[in-house]
Amino acid sequence: MGHELLLSVGDSTSRVLPVQQVGNRYKVPFETAFPLDPTHLTTLVEQVTTGRAFPNDYIVEVEACDALEIVYAYEIRDEANSNLIPCQGRALPTDCYNLVFTFPEDRIEMAAEGAEPIANYYKYAALAFLFFLLAGTVFYFSKRRSKAPVGTAGHRTLGSFRFSPTAMELSIDGQVTSLTAKEAELLALLHDHANETLERDLLLKTIWGNEDSYVGRTLDVFVSRLRKKLEGDPAVKIANVRGVGYKLVLISQK
Numbered sequence: 582m583g584h585e586l587l588l589s590v591g592d593s594t595s596r597v598l599p600v601q602q603v604g605n606r607y608k609v610p611f612e613t614a615f616p617l618d619p620t621h622l623t624t625l626v627e628q629v630t631t632g633r634a635f636p637n638d639y640i641v642e643v644e645a646c647d648a649l650e651i652v653y654a655y656e657i658r659d660e661a662n663s664n665l666i667p668c669q670g671r672a673l674p675t676d677c678y679n680l681v682f683t684f685p686e687d688r689i690e691m692a693a694e695g696a697e698p699i700a701n702y703y704k705y706a707a708l709a710f711l712f713f714l715l716a717g718t719v720f721y722f723s724k725r726r727s728k729a730p731v732g733t734a735g736h737r738t739l740g741s742f743r744f745s746p747t748a749m750e751l752s753i754d755g756q757v758t759s760l761t762a763k764e765a766e767l768l769a770l771l772h773d774h775a776n777e778t779l780e781r782d783l784l785l786k787t788i789w790g791n792e793d794s795y796v797g798r799t800l801d802v803f804v805s806r807l808r809k810k811l812e813g814d815p816a817v818k819i820a821n822v823r824g825v826g827y828k829l830v831l832i833s834q835k
Contacts, residue, residue, distance in 0.1 A: 646677035
């Protein structure tokens with residue numbers, strides 16, 4: 582897929598760089614900048630995945646290398662009339678892009694419990710099918726709107742972490758991790774209701790408001806990113822309450 586994508590834009594020499602896995606998210610960087618045509622990419626990924634053993638549910642994204650922000654994405658679901666693909670009339674300019682593929686959390690959990698017949702495929706062949714999905718990522722954010730995160734100024738304590746919603750930073754043991762505006766806003770909202778379950782619709786409406794640029798699985802993507810950034814303290818977890826939403830679990834340590 583990566584090779585065919587580069588060939589389609591007239592590049593026969595640049596490399597597709599090694600895949601980077603973070604949880605259930607797989608990122609594929611490229612060696613050089615290139616333009617992206619959403620219509621062409623959507624068609625290409627459909628052609629490559631058709632007839633192959635490939636998951637029915639997934640999110641594909643394009644990430645700007647410098648800002649590490651999603652600039653476009655779409656979602657495929659194993660449900661009738663549920664595929665969410667945004668307008669494709671505008672091509673993206675030549676730039677450095679990462680292509681990202683994400684499995685929804687609930688599908689991975691079901692597979693791990695043996696509820697899905699492709700469980701072993703999810704577990705052992707994720708990297709294999711990822712190469713077939715390169716270039717399938719076209720994107721629902723034409724441009725993310727800057728928005729200040731909710732919550733009070735100053736630092737908050739999350740287990741061993743210090744969290745600053747205004748500075749959009751997590752720090753632990755002297756190491757500082759930057760957050761995007763939406764990540765900081767989501768974490769602040771979960772922290773305001775620590776150990777309480779918040780419904781998916783409430784989280785989406787509060788964080789993304791009336792924006793047309795999000796889809797339901799966007800929340801799963803951002804929760805997955807926050808989970809990775811909170812791995813430094815096992816007493817801080819974001820739990821998935823299946824069929825309801827998410828809650829920030831702060832485990833008391835005696």
